[in-house]
Amino acid sequence: MPSGTENHLGDTILRVEDLHKRYGKDEVLKGVSLELRRGETKVVIGPSGTGKSTLLRCINQLSVPDKGRVWLDDVEITHARTNINHVRAQIGFVFQDFNLFNHLTALQNVSLGLIRVKKMRRDAALERARKELARVGLEAKAGAYPAELSGGQKQRVSIARALAMDPKLILFDEPTSALDPELIGEVLEVMTGLARGGMTMIVVSHEMGFARAVADRIIFMEGGGILEEGTPNELFTCPRCERTGQFLRKISELYGDTEQT
Amino acid sequence: MTIFELAGNVMPRFLQAAVVTLELTAVGIGAGLVLGLLLALTRVYANRVLSGIANVYIQFMRGTPLVIQVLVIYFGLPPYFRAIGLPPLSSLAAGCLAMALNSAAYQAEYIRGAIQAISSGQMQAARSMGMTKTQAVRYVILPQALRIVLPSWSNELIYTLLYSSTVYFIGLEELTYASTKVAAKSGRVLDSYIIAGVMYLAMVVLLSRVLAHAESRLRIPGLSIEERSR
Numbered sequence: 001m002p003s004g005t006e007n008h009l010g011d012t013i014l015r016v017e018d019l020h021k022r023y024g025k026d027e028v029l030k031g032v033s034l035e036l037r038r039g040e041t042k043v044v045i046g047p048s049g050t051g052k053s054t055l056l057r058c059i060n061q062l063s064v065p066d067k068g069r070v071w072l073d074d075v076e077i078t079h080a081r082t083n084i085n086h087v088r089a090q091i092g093f094v095f096q097d098f099n100l101f102n103h104l105t106a107l108q109n110v111s112l113g114l115i116r117v118k119k120m121r122r123d124a125a126l127e128r129a130r131k132e133l134a135r136v137g138l139e140a141k142a143g144a145y146p147a148e149l150s151g152g153q154k155q156r157v158s159i160a161r162a163l164a165m166d167p168k169l170i171l172f173d174e175p176t177s178a179l180d181p182e183l184i185g186e187v188l189e190v191m192t193g194l195a196r197g198g199m200t201m202i203v204v205s206h207e208m209g210f211a212r213a214v215a216d217r218i219i220f221m222e223g224g225g226i227l228e229e230g231t232p233n234e235l236f237t238c239p240r241c242e243r244t245g246q247f248l249r250k251i252s253e254l255y256g257d258t259e260q261t
Numbered sequence: 262m263t264i265f266e267l268a269g270n271v272m273p274r275f276l277q278a279a280v281v282t283l284e285l286t287a288v289g290i291g292a293g294l295v296l297g298l299l300l301a302l303t304r305v306y307a308n309r310v311l312s313g314i315a316n317v318y319i320q321f322m323r324g325t326p327l328v329i330q331v332l333v334i335y336f337g338l339p340p341y342f343r344a345i346g347l348p349p350l351s352s353l354a355a356g357c358l359a360m361a362l363n364s365a366a367y368q369a370e371y372i373r374g375a376i377q378a379i380s381s382g383q384m385q386a387a388r389s390m391g392m393t394k395t396q397a398v399r400y401v402i403l404p405q406a407l408r409i410v411l412p413s414w415s416n417e418l419i420y421t422l423l424y425s426s427t428v429y430f431i432g433l434e435e436l437t438y439a440s441t442k443v444a445a446k447s448g449r450v451l452d453s454y455i456i457a458g459v460m461y462l463a464m465v466v467l468l469s470r471v472l473a474h475a476e477s478r479l480r481i482p483g484l485s486i487e488e489r490s491r
Binding site: 060062085086087088089090091092093095097099100101102103112113116117145146147148158161162165 | 385388389482
């Protein structure tokens with residue numbers, strides 16, 4: 001897919017306006033605004049401790065922002081009267097450390113939300129869950145408990161769990177950071193497939209190869225704000241901000257050139 | 262008369278008393294579980310005021326002897342019951358009530374510990390898919406917490422069975438009371454207590470077996486205390 005052209009993108013699906021979040025004395029988000037279009041994959045990069053995860057958590061209100069507003073289509077998520085559970089059911093969230101439900105099999109993990117949140121009939125939910133497990137290549141592990149799965153398998157189940165809910169978009173919070181290096185590929189492969197299939201997603205990641213190959217736009221965050229945003233080409237070849245260039249060089253020194261193509 | 266002949270003679274009375282012991286245990290552990298669960302949930306999830314009240318209750322029940330609690334409920338409170346028009350409690354009802362109120366405090370602490378042992382990511386994952394907090398607790402947190410708590414809950418069940426002998430003090434004829442009466446009447450003090458002791462032991466062994474079986478039936482990979490501490 002040619003990144004840099006954005007013709008395949010639709011209208012605005014998510015709008016974030018001037019988000020502020022403070023934990024005690026630390027101001028983690030200092031006024032972040034962004035827009036996400038239908039079908040867009042936005043990758044958020046930047047040094048750790050810079051508010052990337054907090055940004056994701058403020059979008060689905062796992063953390064409540066101190067100031068600022070978030071809209072999903074024409075619903076203001078941050079409005080006090082909005083039913084947040086209803087909104088969250090439409091926004092998938094994939095965690096760094098998976099957070100699969102330990103007492104449930106892979107299949108039950110994927111079907112739980114369908115049964116309890118979407119009130120689907122049990123057999124229909126299980127059928128759908130099986131389909132999602134197959135989509136991430138894990139239909140054979142339907143009966144396995146999380147403790148019986150590898151890290152990469154756990155993360156793929158958690159992606160299936162998010163997909164099953166038919167989300168309007170999925171937020172990925174460093175989905176490969178807790179994985180052994182040899183397991184990262186299988187997860188990125190699933191995510192690449194989703195992006196190419198038109199899923200709308202925001203991915204916080206240090207995987208530059210993935211960002212370069214899959215992102216429609218990349219956001220560089222530092223110190224609680226967005227320093228630069230652009231297509232992969234714009235950011236990787238001629239970052240306007242010196243700081244972005246520094247970071248990209250440092251990352252490629254650390255991890256080598258991880259370009260996938 | 263050998264101890265076996267004595268045992269044969271007193272068995273009907275002892276069995277009847279053992280049934281009372283089991284009744285006290287069942288009500289104590291069962292009602293205690295319901296109340297203990299509510300206390301634990303209040304401690305963990307309710308606002309500070311309610312959580313504080315639950316904490317005071319738990320500390321109070323765990324910080325005073327069960328005997329005193331039994332005596333208060335059977336002898337201490339009835340005058341006040343009468344004042345508000347309630348009938349006095351039978352010794353069985355008072356015993357059951359005391360056992361339940363006491364056991365609830367201990368069970369609450371075990372369950373609270375288990376809930377807090379579940380990683381916060383489990384709640385976040387449940388909420389992020391749109392579950393209400395109540396749904397998350399019911400379908401995600403408690404099924405895990407109750408499995409983790411099962412071993413300490415088994416201990417609590419056995420303590421409850423053994424400490425039900427405390428109601429001896431309000432003259433309820435459970436196993437300990439019956440053995441004391443038989444000891445006095447027959448003069449066979451040691452033998453009477455041995456017979457009662459063996460009956461307690463048999464009940465404990467039986468319950469332990471049942472619980473061990475339940476634990477292995479409910480076991481899930483990665484979710485037992487033993488596996489975690491490995």
